[in-house]
Amino acid sequence: MTRLRVPVPLRWADLDAYGHVNNVEVLRLLEEARIAAFWRHPEAHEAWPTALLDAGPGAPTHTLVARQEIEYLLPLGYRREPVVVEMWIGHLGGASIDVCYEVTATADGERVVYVRAQTTLVLVDAATARPRRIAEAERTAWRPYLGEPVAMRRRPAG
Amino acid sequence: MTRLRVPVPLRWADLDAYGHVNNVEVLRLLEEARIAAFWRHPEAHEAWPTALLDAGPGAPTHTLVARQEIEYLLPLGYRREPVVVEMWIGHLGGASIDVCYEVTATADGERVVYVRAQTTLVLVDAATARPRRIAEAERTAWRPYLGEPVAMRRRPAG
Amino acid sequence: MTRLRVPVPLRWADLDAYGHVNNVEVLRLLEEARIAAFWRHPEAHEAWPTALLDAGPGAPTHTLVARQEIEYLLPLGYRREPVVVEMWIGHLGGASIDVCYEVTATADGERVVYVRAQTTLVLVDAATARPRRIAEAERTAWRPYLGEPVAMRRRPAG
Amino acid sequence: MTRLRVPVPLRWADLDAYGHVNNVEVLRLLEEARIAAFWRHPEAHEAWPTALLDAGPGAPTHTLVARQEIEYLLPLGYRREPVVVEMWIGHLGGASIDVCYEVTATADGERVVYVRAQTTLVLVDAATARPRRIAEAERTAWRPYLGEPVAMRRRPAG
Numbered sequence: 001m002t003r004l005r006v007p008v009p010l011r012w013a014d015l016d017a018y019g020h021v022n023n024v025e026v027l028r029l030l031e032e033a034r035i036a037a038f039w040r041h042p043e044a045h046e047a048w049p050t051a052l053l054d055a056g057p058g059a060p061t062h063t064l065v066a067r068q069e070i071e072y073l074l075p076l077g078y079r080r081e082p083v084v085v086e087m088w089i090g091h092l093g094g095a096s097i098d099v100c101y102e103v104t105a106t107a108d109g110e111r112v113v114y115v116r117a118q119t120t121l122v123l124v125d126a127a128t129a130r131p132r133r134i135a136e137a138e139r140t141a142w143r144p145y146l147g148e149p150v151a152m153r154r155r156p157a158g
Numbered sequence: 159m160t161r162l163r164v165p166v167p168l169r170w171a172d173l174d175a176y177g178h179v180n181n182v183e184v185l186r187l188l189e190e191a192r193i194a195a196f197w198r199h200p201e202a203h204e205a206w207p208t209a210l211l212d213a214g215p216g217a218p219t220h221t222l223v224a225r226q227e228i229e230y231l232l233p234l235g236y237r238r239e240p241v242v243v244e245m246w247i248g249h250l251g252g253a254s255i256d257v258c259y260e261v262t263a264t265a266d267g268e269r270v271v272y273v274r275a276q277t278t279l280v281l282v283d284a285a286t287a288r289p290r291r292i293a294e295a296e297r298t299a300w301r302p303y304l305g306e307p308v309a310m311r312r313r314p315a316g
Numbered sequence: 317m318t319r320l321r322v323p324v325p326l327r328w329a330d331l332d333a334y335g336h337v338n339n340v341e342v343l344r345l346l347e348e349a350r351i352a353a354f355w356r357h358p359e360a361h362e363a364w365p366t367a368l369l370d371a372g373p374g375a376p377t378h379t380l381v382a383r384q385e386i387e388y389l390l391p392l393g394y395r396r397e398p399v400v401v402e403m404w405i406g407h408l409g410g411a412s413i414d415v416c417y418e419v420t421a422t423a424d425g426e427r428v429v430y431v432r433a434q435t436t437l438v439l440v441d442a443a444t445a446r447p448r449r450i451a452e453a454e455r456t457a458w459r460p461y462l463g464e465p466v467a468m469r470r471r472p473a474g
Numbered sequence: 475m476t477r478l479r480v481p482v483p484l485r486w487a488d489l490d491a492y493g494h495v496n497n498v499e500v501l502r503l504l505e506e507a508r509i510a511a512f513w514r515h516p517e518a519h520e521a522w523p524t525a526l527l528d529a530g531p532g533a534p535t536h537t538l539v540a541r542q543e544i545e546y547l548l549p550l551g552y553r554r555e556p557v558v559v560e561m562w563i564g565h566l567g568g569a570s571i572d573v574c575y576e577v578t579a580t581a582d583g584e585r586v587v588y589v590r591a592q593t594t595l596v597l598v599d600a601a602t603a604r605p606r607r608i609a610e611a612e613r614t615a616w617r618p619y620l621g622e623p624v625a626m627r628r629r630p631a632g
Binding site for chain 2: 017018019023024025027028031056057062064065066067068069070071072075152154
């Protein structure tokens with residue numbers, strides 16, 4: 001299983017008054033990485049073999065977020081070099097994808113994991129607003145990135 | 159078990175290019191509701207019996223978000239009247255709280271649930287950066303809001 | 317000349333790592349106030365006599381921001397009570413409005429001005445993407461709020 | 475006079491419900507460019523000769539924004555390649571800098587200017603919260619970027 005590695009630059013405005021990247025903004029970084037990895041763009045099939053989705057406003061497919069789960073392992077401070085969002089697919093459903101992430105940065109020369117997360121995306125036909133099946137070309141492009149769902153450290157009993 | 163009901167006004171900027179409140183901004187609404195409900199302010203003990211935490215920058219306690227889980231049931235459009243974030247406590251640990259939420263709004267005269275979520279907060283001593291135990295006064299103030307953890311509709315097998 | 321007074325609640329996330337409402341977020345507060353004051357909503361003609369614009373995505377008119385000028389007089393800290401954005405119209409052009417603002421809050425029982433600003437809005441026909449003339453009904457509703465442009469403290473020679 | 479050219483990646487979340495980079499978020503792009511250009515970082519004196527300011531929370535200097543002026547020439551849509559914020563200094567005061575900007579992107583192979591802006595920054599001693607004079611080393615580093623203030627297209631009579 002291969003991981004997608006998407007560099008995402010922080011912004012100073014991602015910090016909150018505690019001086020750390022705000023817990024909500026961390027999900028913004030995941031959104032940026034997801035768009036880079038899955039939404040169609042000119043370099044797709046080369047640098048970004050997974051970037052097939054003709055999504056975004058006006059496009060035939062919308063990607064709705066149905067569910068997210070996120071674990072903050074370490075506080076993330078501001079840095080100029082981008083963090084690297086490592087991504088893979090934990091599950092390929094009929095019309096949905098579970099995207100798994102580890103947000104990493106280099107500290108003292110070592111790869112450190114700051115965040116683990118998972119997002120369930122549903123592909124929606126923009127015209128009918130109903131879920132649409134994952135196409136064969138998409139399934140083929142995404143299968144090499146299919147792996148075990150991200151292992152969360154703890155999960156409440158609920 | 160009593161629920162806290164915190165009205166949170168939307169902002170137009172919460173909308174993304176799809177015209178819905180962005181999935182990330184929904185967590186911003188939860189953050190606002192949490193601060194209103196738990197951080198100390200002058201009206202605490204009266205309108206906000208739970209608002210005891212002397213948190214925020216410069217205060218003796220920091221509240222770190224350790225984990226979040228969120229389910230988006232329906233897309234949320236812009237409206238002028240605030241949404242109501244209903245909150246309760248799903249678990250009171252030694253130094254942590256599981257805050258549960260339903261984000262609701264009135265549609266056609268009925269209460270509709272748009273989002274279900276849960277956040278694990280850890281109370282941290284600002285001086286030592288280590289978890290600190292929930293004080294007896296806090297436990298007493300929060301206990302009436304202790305209930306079953308929020309029931310998520312689906313959760314991946316992982 | 318009458319001023320519109322729009323209360324706008326702060327969010328904790330408006331603070332940056334300096335612990336003040338971030339200079340960019342101040343413009344967000346102005347945007348919120350402007351939408352409340354000028355975009356059509358059910359209570360228009362009563363509480364909000366100026367709120368006539370059928371704007372927003374999908375509406376016949378878009379309001380484009382052509383220009384902004386803002387002066388930060390005092391740093392604005394977090395507070396639970398909304399700030400009050402006082403607004404009036406500094407100029408009514410053929411297809412444009414200059415909206416003037418003072419962002420105020422109460423400190424020690426006194427009204428304090430934190431920010432002065434001015435925005436030039438252009439009304440655009442959503443179908444043709446060209447400026448459209450201010451209608452007579454709009455002009456009539458807005459004229460009572462027409463006054464002197466906001467007096468900036470300093471302006472570079474440029 | 476030399477211009478600083480700072481590439482700033484857009485985020486999808488910079489778009490508002492109109493599908494353009496929101497007018498407020500444009501100022502966020504300026505903030506990012508300013509921090510890259512002026513705040514001290516390891517590569518300063520080489521790639522970033524101007525990046526001398528030991529600013530940011532906890533640092534001896536705070537940079538307060540006293541004033542901003544911005545003109546939106548063309549709507550800016552989402553693009554994957556960064557926009558280039560071209561910057562220079564319009565005025566070097568005793569304790570203040572006027573930073574001038576043109577936000578540019580390449581369209582059909584040509585450099586297009588989308589935004590013109592100017593920010594007055596005041597250097598503040600973090601300990602005393604009072605303006606502090608620009609140091610000689612700073613003045614020397616910044617002087618090559620000193621030029622005519624940005625020419626705005628229109629400015630209200632007020």
